[in-house]
Each structure stands twice: as structure tokens, then as C-alpha cells.
Amino acid sequence: MxxxxxxxxxxxxxxxxxxxxxxxxxxxxxxxxxxxxxxxxxxxxxxxxxxxxxxxxxxxxxxxxxxxxxxxxxxxxxxxSAKQSKRMPSSGQETEQECANTISWYSQKDIYVGLVVPVLLTDHIIIDCIDRIDLDKQRIRTNVSGWFSLAVDELVNQQQGANKRLLKPNKKIMTSACTGHCWQGNNKQLPIIPTLRELLLSCSINWKNFKKPLAI
Structure with missing residues (x-):
């Protein structure tokens, strides 16, 4: 066809x-x-x-x-739509070791401009995409959320009280981002419908390998 x-x-x-x-x-x-x-x-x-x-x-x-x-x-x-978990699935990415794993994932050669990535806001996760990579200064910029440091000490500090945070994608996190799942504390809230831009980005996610998007 x-x-x-x-x-x-x-x-x-x-x-x-x-x-x-x-x-x-x-x-x-x-x-x-x-x-x-x-x-x-x-x-x-x-x-x-x-x-x-x-x-x-x-x-x-x-x-x-x-x-x-x-x-x-x-x-x-x-x-x-998908079943919403009781807690926000970003739990576990706040420790220094997990921050180091996130940095390692984003520092590889197969990370490139246009890649779809998750960003944690206060009460939900959004879909964003990389629009600039500056490995000399150890940082990455996403189209909507701006710059994120790839230095371990700075990333750990960002995890504490920050209103936005770059996450390492996994199935639970990307599911939450695509469906607009929202929490207040540990209580589930009504979903926030992703923007038109986020919906389009969600269609390029390769759920078997988040570093190799689909050509849709």
C-alpha cells in the first residue's frame, strides 16, 4: 500500500x-x-x-x-488514556545515584535535537523535546521548559524544591506524561489533557526504545 x-x-x-x-x-x-x-x-x-x-x-x-x-x-x-498509579511515577529519581543515571542517559552520543523527553512539573509530567545540546557546559535545553544542568551536584539541588525537573524516560513516566495524569501530594487528581503539540510528540515515541523515535 x-x-x-x-x-x-x-x-x-x-x-x-x-x-x-x-x-x-x-x-x-x-x-x-x-x-x-x-x-x-x-x-x-x-x-x-x-x-x-x-x-x-x-x-x-x-x-x-x-x-x-x-x-x-x-x-x-x-x-x-491509561490506568493512573496511586503515586507520581517519578519517585526514585531524586537520589544522587538516580541523578547520575539520568545524566548518563542524556550524555550518550545517541541523544540528539528533537528527541522526546519527559519533564516533571509540580503536580504532573509533560512531554517536551530537546532543542539544544551543550555538552561543553554540561546542559540540555528543551523547547518548552528551558535549560537543565547535567552536572550531578546541580541536578541533585534541582530535585529539591524545583518547579521543573528533567526525568529519564521509562514506560510509567511516559504513560503519565501522555495521558496527563495529575497528583496533589499522594492523591490522584483529574487528568490534564496534553496540548496539541504534546499529542503530536507522543505519536513519535518508540515504547521499546525511547532513544529511537518512530517516523510518523
Missing amino acids: SQSNLWQLHTETGDFAELCNALYQREIALLAKGDFANVQSIQARLESLSYYITRTAHAMVKVIGQGHSPLMLDTQNASW
């Missing part, structure tokens, strides 16, 4: 149409509440909206159809 036929097959499914509808409703609501500096800013967002919604819906249908994702697809809400 050719790529064009595959695309046509996905766009003709009910799931694809339902995903597009849910994504449009959510994005239009966000735009309506947005604070834009000028008319040109919102025009640019609207101009690209169709492309990104179509691309995201296609990617979500494709990864499920080809069995690439262990998550369940909620077409009505245009989101991923």
Missing part, C-alpha cells in the same frame, strides 16, 4: 473525523481565551491550525492501528 493510500485510509475512518472534531473544539476554545499581542498573531495560529490538527489526528490513528502505542485512544476527547 502506498503512503498516499494509507493517508486516505486513515482520513476516511470515523476515528479520524472524531479526533479532528474534538481537537478543533479544544483549540478554538483555547484561542478564544488567548491573549494575543496583535491580529497577525492569531491569524498565524489559525492559518496553521488545520495542518497540525490533521497531522495529529492522522498520527494518533496510525500508531494505534499499527500497534505502536500501549495507550488507549479516547477519540471523543482526542486524548490518550
